[in-house]
Amino acid sequence: xxxxxxxxxxxxxxxxxxxxxxxxxxxxxxxxxxxxxxxxxxxxxxxxxxxxxxxxxxxxxxxxxxxxxxxxxxxxxxxxxxxxxxxxxxxxxxxxxxxxxxxxxxxxxxxxxxxxxxxxxxxxxxxxxxxxxxxxxxxxxxxxxxxxxxxxxxxxxxxxxxxxxxxxxxxxxxxxxxxxxxxxxxxxxxxxxxxxxxxxxxxxxxxxxxxxxxxxxxxxxxxxxxxxxxxxxxxxxxxxxxxxxxxxxxxxxxxxxxxxxxxxxxxxxxxxxxxxxxxxxxxxxxxxxxxxxxxxxxxxxxxxxxxxxxxxxxxxxxxxxxxxxxxxxxxxxxxxxxxxxxxxxxxxxxxxxx
Numbered sequence: 001x002x003x004x005x006x007x008x009x010x011x012x013x014x015x016x017x018x019x020x021x022x023x024x025x026x027x028x029x030x031x032x033x034x035x036x037x038x039x040x041x042x043x044x045x046x047x048x049x050x051x052x053x054x055x056x057x058x059x060x061x062x063x064x065x066x067x068x069x070x071x072x073x074x075x076x077x078x079x080x081x082x083x084x085x086x087x088x089x090x091x092x093x094x095x096x097x098x099x100x101x102x103x104x105x106x107x108x109x110x111x112x113x114x115x116x117x118x119x120x121x122x123x124x125x126x127x128x129x130x131x132x133x134x135x136x137x138x139x140x141x142x143x144x145x146x147x148x149x150x151x152x153x154x155x156x157x158x159x160x161x162x163x164x165x166x167x168x169x170x171x172x173x174x175x176x177x178x179x180x181x182x183x184x185x186x187x188x189x190x191x192x193x194x195x196x197x198x199x200x201x202x203x204x205x206x207x208x209x210x211x212x213x214x215x216x217x218x219x220x221x222x223x224x225x226x227x228x229x230x231x232x233x234x235x236x237x238x239x240x241x242x243x244x245x246x247x248x249x250x251x252x253x254x255x256x257x258x259x260x261x262x263x264x265x266x267x268x269x270x271x272x273x274x275x276x277x278x279x280x281x282x283x284x285x286x287x288x289x290x291x292x293x294x295x296x297x298x299x300x301x302x303x304x305x306x307x308x309x310x311x312x313x314x315x316x317x318x319x320x321x322x323x324x325x326x327x328x329x330x331x332x333x334x335x336x337x338x339x340x341x342x343x344x345x346x347x348x349x350x351x352x353x354x
C-alpha cells in the first residue's frame with residue numbers, strides 16, 4: 001500500500017509563470033497480515049488520546065489481522081484502523097488501513113460455526129450486540145463504515161445463509177442493498193434483507209436500546225420475516241447469476257466492484273420435471289433463438305453426468321448461443337443444475353388422462 005505526498009524541489013529554477021514542479025514520495029510501508037506470533041500489541045500515541053473501544057479482526061485460524069479503534073470526541077466519534085507492518089523505521093503498529101480487499105470482522109466466528117446462518121450488521125459494536133440477541137446466528141460486519149462495503153472481501157460467505165440488518169437510516173438502506181449485491185455475487189446460498197419499521201428513530205441499530213413499546217421477541221419476528229433478495233424477483237435464479245434479455249450472466253468481484261460475464265443467450269429454467277412414477281427427473285427449459293422464437297425442452301438431468309456435450313448440442317440446435325470459453329460451459333452447467341424452481345411438471349409418454 002503506497003501513499004503519495006507532494007514536495008517542492010528548491011534546486012529547480014522556476015519563475016512566476018511556471019507552475020511549481022513536484023515529485024511524488026513513495027512511502028515504503030509493507031503491511032504484515034496476519035501479525036506474526038509473539039508480536040506484542042501496542043497502541044501508538046494519537047492526538048485523540050486513548051481509544052474507548054477496540055475490535056480485533058481475526059482470520060479463520062484466530063490470528064490477528066488488524067484492529068479498529070473508536071475514539072469518543074466532543075462532536076461524536078472517530079473510528080481509525082490500526083495495522084502492523086514495516087518501513088525504513090522497522091516493524092511497528094501504525095494508524096493505517098488494511099490493504100484492500102479488507103477481511104471481514106467475524107471470520108473466526110464463521111470458521112468455528114460453518115453450518116450456522118449469518119447476520120451482517122453495520123459496524124463492529126452492532127455485530128457484537130447482534131450476536132447476543134440472536135445466539136443462533138454468526139454475526140459479522142465489514143470495516144470502514146457504510147460507504148466502504150465494496151472494499152471488503154465477501155468470498156467467505158459462499159454457500160452461507162445470509163441475512164443483512166443495516167442501521168435505520170438512508171446510509172443503512174444503501175449499505176443493505178450494496179452488501180446484498182456483493183454477497184449475491186459471492187455465491188451465498190441465500191440472501192435476506194431485514195426491513196425496520198418507519199416508526200423507529202433515525203439512526204437506530206441493534207446496539208441501541210429497544211424503541212419504546214418493542215421487545216426482543218418482536219425483533220426475532222422481524223428477523224424471521226426478512227425479505228428474500230434476488231436481482232430479478234420474477235425468476236428463481238441461483239446466487240451469482242442473473243437472467244436478462246441479453247441472456248444468462250455470472251458475477252465476479254474485482255477491485256470491490258461486481259462485474260458480470262455473459263454465459264449464454266436467454267435460457268429460462270421454468271420447472272422441475274419428472275415422470276408419472278416420480279423418476280427421470282429433469283429441467284423444463286425455455287430457449288429463445290436468434291429470431292426471438294421460444295422453444296421448450298424437458299432436459300433429463302442424467303445428461304449432466306458427463307462432460308455436458310449432449311445437452312449443449314441439443315441447446316445449440318434450439319438456437320441457444322453459448323460463450324466459447326471453457327469457464328462459460330462450466331458456469332452453464334452450474335446454472336442449470338443449481339436452479340430450483342418451485343413449479344413442477346410431469347412428463348408423460350402419450351396424450352390423455354394420467
